[in-house]
Amino acid sequence: MTRYLKVALMGSGYAGKSTLIRLLTDETTKLKTNYTPTAGMDCGTITLDSSTKVTLVEMGGQTHFEFMWPDLLKGSKMVVVVTESTPKAVLRTRQLLQKYRNELEGVQVMAIANKQDLPGSMKPGSVQDLLGIPTYGMVAIDPKQRLHGYKLLVSGLRDMCEVAA
Ligand SMILES: Nc1nc2c(ncn2[C@@H]2O[C@H](COP(=O)(O)OP(=O)(O)O)[C@@H](O)[C@H]2O)c(=O)[nH]1
Numbered sequence: 001m002t003r004y005l006k007v008a009l010m011g012s013g014y015a016g017k018s019t020l021i022r023l024l025t026d027e028t029t030k031l032k033t034n035y036t037p038t039a040g041m042d043c044g045t046i047t048l049d050s051s052t053k054v055t056l057v058e059m060g061g062q063t064h065f066e067f068m069w070p071d072l073l074k075g076s077k078m079v080v081v082v083t084e085s086t087p088k089a090v091l092r093t094r095q096l097l098q099k100y101r102n103e104l105e106g107v108q109v110m111a112i113a114n115k116q117d118l119p120g121s122m123k124p125g126s127v128q129d130l131l132g133i134p135t136y137g138m139v140a141i142d143p144k145q146r147l148h149g150y151k152l153l154v155s156g157l158r159d160m161c162e163v164a165a
């Protein structure tokens, strides 16, 4: 029987959540798109092995969809917080983490410091210092980063659920 692990992607609008889902679900042709805000939620599925699939659930980042977040977080094995890497965006992400700290209690949380290709980006280590959770750099529009993203996801899940790599 196939088991489905739910991973929620959280973060402000424009952070790169939809792009990351496309990167990880192999839709490279759609990587460089114009920005289309996600209405409410979006999802994609990754097959990890013959018996395990991961459903990535994007929580639409615009404030008028935030009312759905507590429900979208329910049952998540892990939450990936995606942030742009400008100081302003990282501080906004820190506020989001504080606001949802009750819902996130006991859940494995990691951060992706996305858009590392843009000049003036904060390094993942500095982002981690501000957010207080394990943070990894990413360029979600770069197909060459797929394996990196996939490994981050698998290692996070393995810690949590003993998923084979
Ligand atoms: N330069 C750059 N742009 C990115 C990166 N990741 C996403 N984007 C762009 O940022 C915009 C917002 O991305 P999207 O995935 O829709 O953000 P979401 O609102 O968090 O789902 C889109 O125009 C993407 O092409 C990245 O790593 N570098």
Ligand SMILES: [Mg+2]
Residues within 6 Å of the ligand: 017, 018, 019, 036, 037, 038, 042, 058, 060, 061
């Ligand atoms: Mg989106």
